Amino acid sequence: xxxxxxxxxxxxxxxxxxxxxxxxxxxxxxxxxxxxxxxxxxxxxxxxxxxxxxxxxxxxxxxxxxxxxxxxxxxxxxxxxxxxxxxxxxxxxxxxxxxxxxxxxxxxxxxxxxxxxxxxxxxxxxxxxxxxxxxxxxxxxxxxxxxxxxxxxxxxxxxxxxxxxxxxxxxxxxxxxxxxxxxxxxxxxxxxxxxxxxxxxxxxxxxxxxxxxxxxxxxxxxxxxxxxxxxxxxxxxxxxxxxxxxxxxxxxxxxxxxxxxxxxxxxxxxxxxxxxxxxxxxxxxxxxxxxxxxxxxxxxxxxxxxxxxxxxxxxxxxxxxxxxxxxxxxxxxxxxxxxxxxxxxxxxxxxxxxxxxxxxxxxxxxxxxxxxxxxxxxxxxxxxxxxxxxxxxxxxxxxxxxxxxxxxxxxxxxxxxxxxxxxxxxxxxxxxxxxxxxxxxxxxxxxxxxxxxxxxxxxxxx
Ligand SMILES: Cc1cc2nc3c(=O)[nH]c(=O)nc-3n(C[C@H](O)[C@H](O)[C@H](O)COP(=O)(O)OP(=O)(O)OC[C@H]3O[C@@H](n4cnc5c(N)ncnc54)[C@H](O)[C@@H]3O)c2cc1C
Ligand SMILES: NC(=O)c1ccc[n+]([C@@H]2O[C@H](COP(=O)([O-])OP(=O)(O)OC[C@H]3O[C@@H](n4cnc5c(N)ncnc54)[C@H](O)[C@@H]3O)[C@@H](O)[C@H]2O)c1
Numbered sequence: 001x002x003x004x005x006x007x008x009x010x011x012x013x014x015x016x017x018x019x020x021x022x023x024x025x026x027x028x029x030x031x032x033x034x035x036x037x038x039x040x041x042x043x044x045x046x047x048x049x050x051x052x053x054x055x056x057x058x059x060x061x062x063x064x065x066x067x068x069x070x071x072x073x074x075x076x077x078x079x080x081x082x083x084x085x086x087x088x089x090x091x092x093x094x095x096x097x098x099x100x101x102x103x104x105x106x107x108x109x110x111x112x113x114x115x116x117x118x119x120x121x122x123x124x125x126x127x128x129x130x131x132x133x134x135x136x137x138x139x140x141x142x143x144x145x146x147x148x149x150x151x152x153x154x155x156x157x158x159x160x161x162x163x164x165x166x167x168x169x170x171x172x173x174x175x176x177x178x179x180x181x182x183x184x185x186x187x188x189x190x191x192x193x194x195x196x197x198x199x200x201x202x203x204x205x206x207x208x209x210x211x212x213x214x215x216x217x218x219x220x221x222x223x224x225x226x227x228x229x230x231x232x233x234x235x236x237x238x239x240x241x242x243x244x245x246x247x248x249x250x251x252x253x254x255x256x257x258x259x260x261x262x263x264x265x266x267x268x269x270x271x272x273x274x275x276x277x278x279x280x281x282x283x284x285x286x287x288x289x290x291x292x293x294x295x296x297x298x299x300x301x302x303x304x305x306x307x308x309x310x311x312x313x314x315x316x317x318x319x320x321x322x323x324x325x326x327x328x329x330x331x332x333x334x335x336x337x338x339x340x341x342x343x344x345x346x347x348x349x350x351x352x353x354x355x356x357x358x359x360x361x362x363x364x365x366x367x368x369x370x371x372x373x374x375x376x377x378x379x380x381x382x383x384x385x386x387x388x389x390x391x392x393x394x395x396x397x398x399x400x401x402x403x404x405x406x407x408x409x410x411x412x413x414x415x416x417x418x419x420x421x422x423x424x425x426x427x428x429x430x431x432x433x434x435x436x437x438x439x440x441x442x443x444x445x446x447x448x449x450x451x452x453x454x455x456x457x458x459x460x461x462x
Contacts, residue, residue, distance in 0.1 A: 004030045004135040007121055009113040009277070012039035013318045014308035014325035015141030016097055020104040021329055030133055031101060032123050034112040034276075038097040040143050040310075041318040044163040047093050049186055050350055051086040052166065056193035057352050060226075063193075068389055077194050080169045109133070113142075114278040118302055139328065140284075140292060140300070140307040142277065144270035144316065149178070153239040157246045159264045162187060171195040174261035176248060178236060180207040182349050184267040185223065189351050192228050199229040199259055201250060206232055208349070212362045215396070215410045219355065222392050222412075231259070239264070272311045287313065296339035298328055315345045346424050348417030353379070353393045356420025359408025359427060362398060371401035375433065375456045379413045382449040390414040395453045397423065397433065404432040415446050422447050433457060 005027035008015040016038070019031045036043045062075050101108055111125040119138065123131045146161040148154065160168070162183045171194050177184045180202025192198040200207075200223075206216035207223075207230065220230055234252035241247075247260045272290045279286060283302045285293045291313030298306045306328050309321030323343065330336035349355040365372045380391035393412030400407055409423045426436060437454035441447050 001120070001132045001134055002030070004028050004107070004133060006030070006137040006139065007032065007113075007133055007135040008139045008141060009121070010039065010141035010143055010273070010309075010311070011037045011097065011101075012141040012143050012309045013041050013321035014323075014328075015039070015139060016101065017322065018139060018141075018308070018325040018329060019106045020100060021325075021333075023104045023106050025333055027137075028107070030107045030109060030135070032109045032111060032113040032121070032133075034110070036094055037101065037108070038094045039141075041321075042093045042097065043090060044166070046318055048086045048090050048166050049162070049190075051089045052082055053186060053190050053350055053352075055082045055085070056190040059195075060193045060352070077171060079171050079194065082194075083167060083169050086166065112276050114276055115281045115284075116278070118282050119304070136304055137332075138305045140277070140305065140311055141309045141321070142273040142311045144272050144310040146266060147269040147271040148266055149236075149268050151178075151236050151239055154266070157239055157241055157264060159239075159246075159266050161266055165263075165265055168263075172261075172263035173197065174245070175199070175263050175265060176201065176246065176259055176261035177265045177267055178248075179267035179269070180204065180230070180232060181209065181267070181269070184265070185219065186350050187265065187267065188228060189223060189226065192223075192226055196263075197227070197229075197261075199261060200231065201234045201236055201248065201259065202230070202232045203235055204232060208355070210361070211355070211357070211410065212396075215355065215361075215412065218393060218412055219351065222353070223351070225392075231257075270310065270316060272313070274311060289313075296341050297331055298324055298340065314340075315347070317345070317347055320345065344424060344428065346420060348420065350417075353390060353413045354411075354416035356411040356416035356418070357409070358420050358424045359406070360398060361408060361410070365398055365407060370407065372398045372407055373401055373457055374398060375453050377449060377453040377456055381452065382413070382446060384444045384446045384448065385414060387444065388414065395419070395449065397453060399433045399454070399457060404434045405430070406433055406436075413446065419446050419450070422450065 006022045006029045008019045008031045011033035019029050023029045062072050065072050109123045111123040113121050116122050120134045175191050175196040175198045177188050177200045180200050188198045208216050234250045236248050238249040245260050246264045247258050250257050274290045285301045292307040294307050294312045308324035310316040327338050330338050346358040375397045377395045379385045379393040385391045395411050397409040398407040406427050411419045433454040436450050
């Protein structure tokens with residue numbers, strides 16, 4: 001048995017910085033990882049997808065270059081090169097994580113962690129070798145994996161997930177995608193731009209179900225304008241091999257249809273990595289889906305054991321996992337009293353154009369009975385967007401009816417995530433819509449149009 005002051009399970013976006021900081025503070029810290037250092041974000045999530053999405057944008061720009069008066073006569077997509085470029089970036093980031101942990105002298109165990117008691121953990125290495133570790137403080141950062149829905153026949157066809165598809169070196173000719181949210185739309189548009197014919201099948205009545213209907217409608221229109229086929233309100237009832245292809249029977253709008261493609265990507269959400277942890281040997285409780293229950297300071301139902309990142313449920317983003325580690329660290333080492341309550345949750349869907357989001361939606365404001373007004377500006381009224389030839393999308397902000405405080409925003413447009421961050425900062429600092437309407441921005445930035453966005457509160461844009 002090896003004794004530590006702290007054990008971190010999972011090399012995720014919260015676990016790595018927390019392990020390093022605890023070691024720096026003199027706590028002897030172990031970190032256990034069963035796959036790759038760096039977790040989902042670096043190895044299967046943000047880094048590889050955003051690296052490949054950048055290539056798809058170049059392909060799209062070259063393919064449509066005549067809109068900018070530039071003619072390119074021959075172009076082809078070199079997917080093996082794109083995948084190799086992505087792998088190099090991933091390796092570099094993974095190597096950086098490894099170096100960082102080593103330089104801070106965190107003891108890394110490669111293997112799968114499971115609890116044998118409340119504060120004892122067994123690590124099973126890749127060759128079956130076992131180590132027992134114990135510590136008074138344990139931090140679970142084991143993340144999530146692709147959720148595979150139970151649809152008749154799905155297990156009999158060779159489906160792809162967001163992890164496996166990224167290593168395909170041939171562009172799928174016809175790509176069927178189950179799901180119509182972040183992963184489905186980012187990867188769907190990416191493969192469409194790289195040369196696939198993409199069909200999205202979403203059970204919900206709209207894409208990106210959490211967003212307002214006008215936001216979802218604009219995203220659907222934008223993707224359809226790139227020839228993606230989108231079926232919403234569609235229930236997949238059966239999946240089967242059809243010669244060399246895969247077919248899916250769907251019911252939608254009271255009718256039936258069969259969709260066929262060469263490949264199938266399942267992007268229907270994530271499931272928490274808690275099964276292997278053997279939590280039954282502890283007093284840690286999970287919810288019905290397996291997510292670990294925590295209080296607003298991220299402590300589980302077992303004192304001294306915390307959960308951070310996706311495995312605790314709630315918004316699943318890298319920056320939230322990172323912020324979780326700050327909450328835990330500050331409370332433990334700086335005697336702070338910070339929590340997840342009222343934390344800002346910004347996010348950006350990296351379609352092109354992007355969807356940048358912060359604060360509440362119109363749907364939520366109505367549910368909560370908050371008096372609000374809506375500022376809305378189409379991207380084809382934004383000078384910078386007209387100049388760069390990227391006029392799809394719109395800016396929308398919810399403003400408090402009486403105080404003019406900004407309650408939330410959705411920016412669909414070029415650099416939508418960056419523009420959203422300007423509003424996020426305003427929300428944090430209590431800067432009102434009136435102040436932004438009159439603020440001096442550099443011309444001609446996209447953000448400059450925040451002046452015009454808030455002018456629409458007095459006079460809607462024509
Ligand atoms: C395709 C895709 C794209 C994404 N894009 C974005 C994006 O653009 N922006 C964004 O903010 N978020 C994005 N996300 C979400 C983001 O990746 C996660 O929210 C983020 O990685 C946080 O993860 P985490 O810290 O909870 O743990 P993770 O990064 O998931 O790490 C958990 C680690 O724990 C290990 N582990 C699990 N069980 C055990 C065990 N029993 N023993 C030892 N080790 C174990 C796993 O192998 C893994 O390495 C994306 C996700 C996906 C799948
Ligand atoms: N840019 C980003 O920040 C980014 C990018 C990718 C992923 N992520 C994170 O990863 C997580 C997972 O993303 P995701 O898109 O897989 O999941 P999600 O949970 O956001 O969406 C899953 C979608 O699949 C649909 N669905 C469920 N079962 C279905 C079925 N049988 N057939 C068809 N559709 C079905 C749901 O209605 C839902 O719209 C998200 O929570 C997100 O936070 C973030």
